[in-house]
Amino acid sequence: MDLSTVIGLILGLSGLIGGFILEGGHASSLLQLTAFMIVFGGTFGAVIISFPMEQLKTVPKLLKIAFTEKKLNVHESIQQLVEFSTLARREGILAVEQHYDKMEGNPFLKEGMMLVVDGVDPQLIREILEIEIANIEARHEKGIRIFEAAGGYAPTMGIIGTVMGLVHVLGNLSDPDSLGPSIAVAFIATLYGVSSANVIYLPIASKLRARSQMEVLIKELEVEGILSIQAGENPQMLRKKLLAFLPPAMRELEQEKTFAGEANE
Structure with missing residues (x-):
């Protein structure tokens, strides 16, 4: 479970409802079928x-991604690439073939290393892997746009609901005492539309985009590592190059993990 998504959703809804109640409102008045x-x-x-x-069928999967912590282990990717670099310099690039089983959980990295072992031209390898990354981004963007569209439609639907409610109110002006409550009920639709867009749909779209960007970053890091292994670069220089892909906070964390791992050996 991704606590940030759950906590954010709870805080957002609690803030809206709690603020309304503190102003003297009643929670039951917010429930309008x-x-x-x-x-x-x-x-x-x-x-x-x-x-x-076909795209709409992916919504349950997208919600699962938003509400669960997807395992994207950049430390593991860097460690594997450095290990393969060391192995390739010591025993030759063909020795990597014996360690394909270590990459079963990362088909992208495995595919890249297989291309290297097969002796494919570096430029062609980069093109193949970058096309795959572009396809991953495009697939993710399709899902993100569903929630962004919902975030755009919801406030408009709220306004439509409010207008419909006001039309009903204006058609019953013979009872002045009911005007206030009826107008309040009409505006509940706008509240539903704006709050659902800004607390649910758009934040989920942002979370999915952040997850996508991190996955793409790791893939780009792996592409550079794969090509560096093919070029026979020094493993330590390779590690420094891969760390340069990470933002400062992640870079420091990765260096701490590396130092801790070396100290335990």
Whole structure:
């Protein structure tokens, strides 16, 4: 479970509802079935119209990615690349072939190392792997756009719900005492639309994009490592080159892990 997503969602909803209650409102007044149907039904309907069913089928998987901590171990990738670099310089590049089983959990790295062992031209290897990275980014972006679209439609559906409510209110002006409560109910739709967009849909899209960017960063790091191994670069220089891909905080953490591992050996 990704605690940041869960905690953020709870804090966001709690802040909205808690602030409303502290102002003297009643939580029960926020529960309006008609507004819920208009906003969420309209949003989901618009999203379904906007995207092919093949993409929409990925929504459960995307939610799972947003709410679970995906294992992207940059430390493991760097360690493997440095180990393969050491092995290739000591025993030759063909010796890496005996260690394919270590890469079963990382098919991208395995594919790259297989191309190196097969003697494929470095430029062609880079092109093949970069095309694969581009496809990964494009696939991720398709999923992200679903939630961004929902975040765009929801506030509009809220406004539509509010207008529909006000039309109903204006059609019943004969009862002045009910005008206040009826107008308040009408604006619940806008609340649903704006809050769902900014607390649920758009934050999930941002989380998915952050996950995608980290995965792409690791893939780019692996491409550079694979080509460096093929070029026969020094393992320690390779490690420094790979660390340069990481932001300062991650770089320091990676160096600490490396030092700790060396101290335990």
